[in-house]
Amino acid sequence: MRLLIENVHKRFGRLEALKGVHLELRTGEILGLLGPNGAGKTTLLKVILGLLLPEEGEVLLEEGPRRRRPEGHEFGVLLEGSRNLYLNHTLLLNALYFGGIRGLPPSRVKPRFLRWLERFGLKDRLHAPLASLSRGMQQKAALALALALEPKFLLLDEPTLGLDPASRLELEAILLELKGEGWGILLTSHDLLTVERVSDRVAFILEGQILRQGPTRALLQEWAEEGYVLRLAEPRAEEVAEALGERWLAEGKDRLLFRGGWEELRALLPGLGVEVLEISRGLPSLETVFLKLLKAPLKKAAP
Numbered sequence: 208m209r210l211l212i213e214n215v216h217k218r219f220g221r222l223e224a225l226k227g228v229h230l231e232l233r234t235g236e237i238l239g240l241l242g243p244n245g246a247g248k249t250t251l252l253k254v255i256l257g258l259l260l261p262e263e264g265e266v267l268l269e270e271g272p273r274r275r276r277p278e279g280h281e282f283g284v285l286l287e288g289s290r291n292l293y294l295n296h297t298l299l300l301n302a303l304y305f306g307g308i309r310g311l312p313p314s315r316v317k318p319r320f321l322r323w324l325e326r327f328g329l330k331d332r333l334h335a336p337l338a339s340l341s342r343g344m345q346q347k348a349a350l351a352l353a354l355a356l357e358p359k360f361l362l363l364d365e366p367t368l369g370l371d372p373a374s375r376l377e378l379e380a381i382l383l384e385l386k387g388e389g390w391g392i393l394l395t396s397h398d399l400l401t402v403e404r405v406s407d408r409v410a411f412i413l414e415g416q417i418l419r420q421g422p423t424r425a426l427l428q429e430w431a432e433e434g435y436v437l438r439l440a441e442p443r444a445e446e447v448a449e450a451l452g453e454r455w456l457a458e459g460k461d462r463l464l465f466r467g468g469w470e471e472l473r474a475l476l477p478g479l480g481v482e483v484l485e486i487s488r489g490l491p492s493l494e495t496v497f498l499k500l501l502k503a504p505l506k507k508a509a510p
Protein backbone atom coordinates (compact mmCIF):
# COMPACT_ATOMS: atom_id res chain seq x y z
CA MET A 208 0.00 0.00 0.00
CA ARG A 209 1.25 3.50 -0.85
CA LEU A 210 0.25 6.99 0.13
CA LEU A 211 0.66 9.31 -2.83
CA ILE A 212 0.93 13.05 -2.62
CA GLU A 213 0.51 14.41 -6.10
CA ASN A 214 1.23 17.95 -7.21
CA VAL A 215 -0.10 19.54 -4.02
CA HIS A 216 -0.39 23.34 -3.99
CA LYS A 217 -1.45 25.24 -0.89
CA ARG A 218 -1.76 29.01 -0.49
CA PHE A 219 -2.32 31.18 2.55
CA GLY A 220 -3.43 34.46 0.97
CA ARG A 221 -0.48 35.57 -1.12
CA LEU A 222 1.91 33.08 0.40
CA GLU A 223 2.40 29.91 -1.62
CA ALA A 224 3.23 27.47 1.19
CA LEU A 225 3.31 24.34 -1.02
CA LYS A 226 4.28 24.59 -4.67
CA GLY A 227 3.47 21.32 -6.40
CA VAL A 228 4.67 18.74 -3.90
CA HIS A 229 5.07 15.13 -5.07
CA LEU A 230 5.86 12.54 -2.43
CA GLU A 231 5.07 8.95 -1.64
CA LEU A 232 5.08 6.89 1.52
CA ARG A 233 4.97 3.11 1.48
CA THR A 234 3.93 0.79 4.26
CA GLY A 235 6.95 -0.67 6.04
CA GLU A 236 9.17 2.36 5.55
CA ILE A 237 10.18 5.51 7.39
CA LEU A 238 10.35 8.67 5.34
CA GLY A 239 12.09 11.69 6.86
CA LEU A 240 10.73 15.04 5.73
CA LEU A 241 13.38 17.68 6.34
CA GLY A 242 13.33 21.40 5.90
CA PRO A 243 14.10 24.65 7.72
CA ASN A 244 11.50 26.58 9.73
CA GLY A 245 8.61 27.67 7.55
CA ALA A 246 9.48 25.30 4.67
CA GLY A 247 5.97 23.79 4.59
CA LYS A 248 6.33 20.53 6.54
CA THR A 249 3.42 20.99 8.94
CA THR A 250 1.26 22.40 6.15
CA LEU A 251 1.93 19.26 4.12
CA LEU A 252 1.01 17.01 7.05
CA LYS A 253 -2.22 18.95 7.51
CA VAL A 254 -3.06 18.56 3.84
CA ILE A 255 -2.44 14.80 4.07
CA LEU A 256 -4.72 14.65 7.10
CA GLY A 257 -7.44 16.58 5.32
CA LEU A 258 -7.24 19.42 7.88
CA LEU A 259 -6.30 21.79 5.05
CA LEU A 260 -7.63 21.58 1.51
CA PRO A 261 -5.11 22.10 -1.29
CA GLU A 262 -6.02 24.40 -4.18
CA GLU A 263 -4.51 21.91 -6.58
CA GLY A 264 -3.29 18.32 -6.45
CA GLU A 265 -4.44 15.44 -4.28
CA VAL A 266 -3.58 12.88 -1.66
CA LEU A 267 -4.39 9.28 -2.57
CA LEU A 268 -4.10 5.82 -1.09
CA GLU A 269 -3.08 3.12 -3.53
CA GLU A 270 -4.09 -0.43 -2.67
CA GLY A 271 -3.16 -2.80 -5.48
CA PRO A 272 -4.67 -1.36 -8.63
CA ARG A 273 -7.15 0.78 -6.69
CA ARG A 274 -6.64 4.44 -5.82
CA ARG A 275 -8.86 6.36 -3.46
CA ARG A 276 -8.93 9.30 -1.06
CA PRO A 277 -7.69 8.23 2.38
CA GLU A 278 -9.93 8.74 5.40
CA GLY A 279 -8.85 10.56 8.54
CA HIS A 280 -8.88 7.41 10.69
CA GLU A 281 -6.26 5.81 8.45
CA PHE A 282 -3.62 8.12 9.93
CA GLY A 283 -2.12 8.07 13.39
CA VAL A 284 -0.84 11.51 14.23
CA LEU A 285 1.58 13.20 16.55
CA LEU A 286 1.40 16.91 15.81
CA GLU A 287 4.30 18.86 17.28
CA GLY A 288 5.06 16.33 19.94
CA SER A 289 1.94 15.41 21.89
CA ARG A 290 0.38 18.85 22.02
CA ASN A 291 -2.73 17.67 20.23
CA LEU A 292 -3.89 15.76 23.34
CA TYR A 293 -5.68 17.02 26.44
CA LEU A 294 -3.07 17.42 29.15
CA ASN A 295 -5.47 17.65 32.09
CA HIS A 296 -7.38 14.51 31.20
CA THR A 297 -6.29 10.97 31.94
CA LEU A 298 -4.65 8.84 29.31
CA LEU A 299 -7.74 6.65 29.13
CA LEU A 300 -10.12 9.58 28.67
CA ASN A 301 -7.92 10.95 25.87
CA ALA A 302 -7.95 7.56 24.17
CA LEU A 303 -11.73 7.11 24.46
CA TYR A 304 -12.38 10.68 23.32
CA PHE A 305 -10.18 10.48 20.23
CA GLY A 306 -11.42 6.97 19.51
CA GLY A 307 -14.99 8.28 19.74
CA ILE A 308 -14.24 11.03 17.24
CA ARG A 309 -13.07 8.37 14.83
CA GLY A 310 -16.19 6.27 15.44
CA LEU A 311 -14.39 3.58 17.45
CA PRO A 312 -16.29 2.29 20.54
CA PRO A 313 -14.52 2.15 23.95
CA SER A 314 -14.65 -1.67 23.84
CA ARG A 315 -12.35 -1.56 20.82
CA VAL A 316 -10.07 1.31 21.80
CA LYS A 317 -9.37 0.44 25.44
CA PRO A 318 -7.81 -3.02 25.02
CA ARG A 319 -5.65 -1.87 22.13
CA PHE A 320 -4.56 1.24 23.99
CA LEU A 321 -3.70 -0.85 27.04
CA ARG A 322 -1.64 -3.22 24.94
CA TRP A 323 0.41 -0.39 23.48
CA LEU A 324 0.81 1.28 26.89
CA GLU A 325 2.07 -2.01 28.26
CA ARG A 326 4.54 -2.31 25.45
CA PHE A 327 5.84 1.20 26.15
CA GLY A 328 5.99 0.57 29.91
CA LEU A 329 3.11 2.88 30.81
CA LYS A 330 0.26 0.53 31.66
CA ASP A 331 0.06 1.71 35.27
CA ARG A 332 -0.51 5.30 34.09
CA LEU A 333 -3.83 4.61 32.40
CA HIS A 334 -5.77 6.71 34.93
CA ALA A 335 -3.14 9.43 35.38
CA PRO A 336 -3.59 12.85 33.79
CA LEU A 337 -1.33 13.25 30.80
CA ALA A 338 0.22 16.35 32.43
CA SER A 339 1.58 14.21 35.28
CA LEU A 340 3.83 12.27 32.87
CA SER A 341 7.33 13.29 31.85
CA ARG A 342 7.87 14.64 28.33
CA GLY A 343 9.20 11.32 27.05
CA MET A 344 6.32 9.42 28.65
CA GLN A 345 3.85 11.84 27.07
CA GLN A 346 5.36 11.18 23.65
CA LYS A 347 5.05 7.45 24.18
CA ALA A 348 1.47 7.81 25.45
CA ALA A 349 0.60 9.90 22.39
CA LEU A 350 2.15 7.27 20.15
CA ALA A 351 0.26 4.49 21.98
CA LEU A 352 -2.94 6.41 21.42
CA ALA A 353 -2.20 7.00 17.76
CA LEU A 354 -1.57 3.27 17.31
CA ALA A 355 -4.64 2.24 19.29
CA LEU A 356 -6.82 3.99 16.74
CA GLU A 357 -5.77 1.41 14.15
CA PRO A 358 -4.15 3.65 11.56
CA LYS A 359 -2.36 2.50 8.41
CA PHE A 360 0.20 5.29 8.42
CA LEU A 361 1.82 7.34 11.15
CA LEU A 362 2.49 11.04 10.65
CA LEU A 363 4.88 12.28 13.28
CA ASP A 364 5.66 16.00 13.50
CA GLU A 365 8.78 16.55 15.61
CA PRO A 366 8.38 13.40 17.72
CA THR A 367 11.74 13.85 19.47
CA LEU A 368 11.04 17.45 20.51
CA GLY A 369 12.16 17.96 24.10
CA LEU A 370 13.30 14.37 24.63
CA ASP A 371 16.51 13.61 26.52
CA PRO A 372 19.10 11.44 24.71
CA ALA A 373 17.94 8.20 26.37
CA SER A 374 14.25 8.81 25.57
CA ARG A 375 15.22 9.79 22.05
CA LEU A 376 17.04 6.50 21.53
CA GLU A 377 14.08 4.64 22.99
CA LEU A 378 11.71 6.38 20.59
CA GLU A 379 14.01 5.57 17.67
CA ALA A 380 13.94 1.90 18.64
CA ILE A 381 10.14 1.98 18.84
CA LEU A 382 9.89 3.59 15.39
CA LEU A 383 12.15 0.93 13.89
CA GLU A 384 10.05 -1.79 15.51
CA LEU A 385 6.84 -0.28 14.19
CA LYS A 386 8.33 -0.04 10.73
CA GLY A 387 9.26 -3.72 10.97
CA GLU A 388 5.64 -4.49 11.76
CA GLY A 389 4.54 -2.81 8.54
CA TRP A 390 3.57 0.72 9.45
CA GLY A 391 4.46 3.49 7.01
CA ILE A 392 5.89 6.39 8.98
CA LEU A 393 6.34 9.98 7.86
CA LEU A 394 8.60 11.85 10.20
CA THR A 395 9.37 15.55 10.25
CA SER A 396 12.20 16.60 12.46
CA HIS A 397 14.99 19.07 12.98
CA ASP A 398 16.77 16.26 14.78
CA LEU A 399 18.79 15.11 11.80
CA LEU A 400 20.72 12.51 13.72
CA THR A 401 17.52 10.64 14.52
CA VAL A 402 16.29 10.98 10.94
CA GLU A 403 19.62 9.67 9.67
CA ARG A 404 19.45 6.69 12.01
CA VAL A 405 15.87 5.62 11.35
CA SER A 406 14.75 6.77 7.92
CA ASP A 407 14.87 4.63 4.79
CA ARG A 408 14.31 7.65 2.60
CA VAL A 409 14.48 11.39 3.07
CA ALA A 410 12.89 14.32 1.27
CA PHE A 411 14.22 17.86 1.57
CA ILE A 412 11.61 20.61 1.41
CA LEU A 413 12.43 24.29 1.01
CA GLU A 414 9.99 27.15 0.39
CA GLY A 415 7.20 24.70 -0.39
CA GLN A 416 9.18 22.69 -2.95
CA ILE A 417 10.75 19.27 -2.63
CA LEU A 418 14.40 19.88 -3.46
CA ARG A 419 15.57 16.27 -3.38
CA GLN A 420 14.28 12.91 -2.26
CA GLY A 421 15.80 9.49 -2.21
CA PRO A 422 17.12 6.64 -0.08
CA THR A 423 18.99 8.11 2.91
CA ARG A 424 22.11 6.02 2.41
CA ALA A 425 22.27 6.71 -1.33
CA LEU A 426 21.87 10.45 -0.77
CA LEU A 427 24.73 10.47 1.68
CA GLN A 428 26.84 8.32 -0.62
CA GLU A 429 26.09 10.48 -3.60
CA TRP A 430 27.78 13.27 -1.72
CA ALA A 431 30.87 11.23 -1.06
CA GLU A 432 31.26 7.93 -2.88
CA GLU A 433 34.55 7.68 -1.12
CA GLY A 434 35.14 9.96 1.80
CA TYR A 435 37.42 10.46 4.77
CA VAL A 436 36.83 12.12 8.10
CA LEU A 437 39.79 14.00 9.55
CA ARG A 438 39.89 14.82 13.25
CA LEU A 439 41.76 18.05 13.74
CA ALA A 440 43.90 19.11 16.69
CA GLU A 441 42.15 22.49 16.73
CA PRO A 442 38.48 23.46 16.30
CA ARG A 443 39.04 25.03 12.88
CA ALA A 444 37.08 22.71 10.61
CA GLU A 445 34.76 25.38 9.21
CA GLU A 446 37.50 27.82 8.39
CA VAL A 447 39.67 25.10 6.78
CA ALA A 448 36.75 23.67 4.75
CA GLU A 449 35.90 27.15 3.48
CA ALA A 450 39.50 27.76 2.42
CA LEU A 451 39.97 24.37 0.71
CA GLY A 452 36.83 24.47 -1.44
CA GLU A 453 33.94 22.35 -2.68
CA ARG A 454 35.15 18.88 -1.70
CA TRP A 455 35.74 19.70 1.92
CA LEU A 456 32.93 19.82 4.47
CA ALA A 457 32.97 20.75 8.13
CA GLU A 458 31.42 18.06 10.30
CA GLY A 459 31.42 19.81 13.66
CA LYS A 460 34.14 22.03 15.06
CA ASP A 461 37.08 19.66 14.76
CA ARG A 462 35.94 17.20 12.10
CA LEU A 463 36.58 17.73 8.44
CA LEU A 464 35.20 15.55 5.67
CA PHE A 465 37.02 15.05 2.40
CA ARG A 466 35.06 13.80 -0.59
CA GLY A 467 37.50 11.86 -2.70
CA GLY A 468 40.06 9.06 -2.83
CA TRP A 469 42.84 8.16 -0.43
CA GLU A 470 45.76 8.88 -2.78
CA GLU A 471 44.40 12.33 -3.48
CA LEU A 472 43.91 13.03 0.20
CA ARG A 473 47.41 11.82 1.03
CA ALA A 474 48.89 14.24 -1.48
CA LEU A 475 46.87 17.11 -0.02
CA LEU A 476 47.64 16.41 3.65
CA PRO A 477 50.98 18.29 3.92
CA GLY A 478 49.38 21.47 2.59
CA LEU A 479 46.32 21.51 4.86
CA GLY A 480 47.84 23.93 7.32
CA VAL A 481 46.32 22.23 10.33
CA GLU A 482 47.40 19.30 12.48
CA VAL A 483 45.42 16.09 11.86
CA LEU A 484 45.06 13.67 14.77
CA GLU A 485 43.11 10.88 13.11
CA ILE A 486 41.76 9.87 9.70
CA SER A 487 38.99 7.36 9.09
CA ARG A 488 36.72 6.46 6.21
CA GLY A 489 33.30 8.04 6.45
CA LEU A 490 30.26 9.62 4.86
CA PRO A 491 28.93 13.10 5.54
CA SER A 492 26.12 13.35 8.05
CA LEU A 493 22.60 14.17 6.97
CA GLU A 494 23.05 17.53 8.66
CA THR A 495 26.00 18.44 6.44
CA VAL A 496 24.14 17.42 3.30
CA PHE A 497 21.08 19.34 4.49
CA LEU A 498 23.02 22.55 5.11
CA LYS A 499 24.79 22.18 1.78
CA LEU A 500 21.48 21.71 -0.05
CA LEU A 501 20.05 24.79 1.62
CA LYS A 502 22.94 26.84 0.29
CA ALA A 503 22.40 25.60 -3.27
CA PRO A 504 20.17 27.86 -5.40
CA LEU A 505 16.52 26.80 -5.47
CA LYS A 506 15.69 25.10 -8.73
CA LYS A 507 12.32 24.13 -10.17
CA ALA A 508 10.60 21.48 -8.04
CA ALA A 509 12.00 18.02 -8.74
CA PRO A 510 9.50 15.14 -9.04
Ligand SMILES: Nc1ncnc2c1ncn2[C@@H]1O[C@H](COP(=O)(O)OP(=O)(O)OP(=O)(O)O)[C@@H](O)[C@H]1O
Nearest residue numbers: 219220222224242243244245246247248249250251
Ligand atom coordinates in the same frame (compact mmCIF):
# COMPACT_ATOMS: atom_id res chain seq x y z
N1 LIG B 1 -2.74 29.01 8.93
C1 LIG B 1 -1.82 29.74 8.29
N2 LIG B 1 -2.08 30.96 7.83
C2 LIG B 1 -1.14 31.68 7.17
N3 LIG B 1 0.10 31.23 6.91
C3 LIG B 1 0.42 30.02 7.36
C4 LIG B 1 -0.51 29.19 8.08
N4 LIG B 1 0.11 28.02 8.40
C5 LIG B 1 1.36 28.11 7.91
N5 LIG B 1 1.55 29.30 7.29
C6 LIG B 1 2.79 29.73 6.61
O1 LIG B 1 3.16 28.72 5.67
C7 LIG B 1 4.57 28.53 5.64
C8 LIG B 1 4.89 27.09 5.97
O2 LIG B 1 4.60 26.86 7.35
P1 LIG B 1 4.75 25.43 8.04
O3 LIG B 1 4.18 25.53 9.41
O4 LIG B 1 4.18 24.41 7.13
O5 LIG B 1 6.34 25.28 8.10
P2 LIG B 1 7.21 24.14 8.78
O6 LIG B 1 8.12 23.63 7.72
O7 LIG B 1 6.34 23.15 9.47
O8 LIG B 1 8.05 25.00 9.83
P3 LIG B 1 8.64 24.62 11.31
O9 LIG B 1 9.84 23.77 11.06
O10 LIG B 1 8.99 25.97 11.84
O11 LIG B 1 7.54 23.94 12.06
C9 LIG B 1 5.14 29.54 6.63
O12 LIG B 1 5.54 30.70 5.93
C10 LIG B 1 3.96 29.86 7.55
O13 LIG B 1 4.06 31.16 8.07
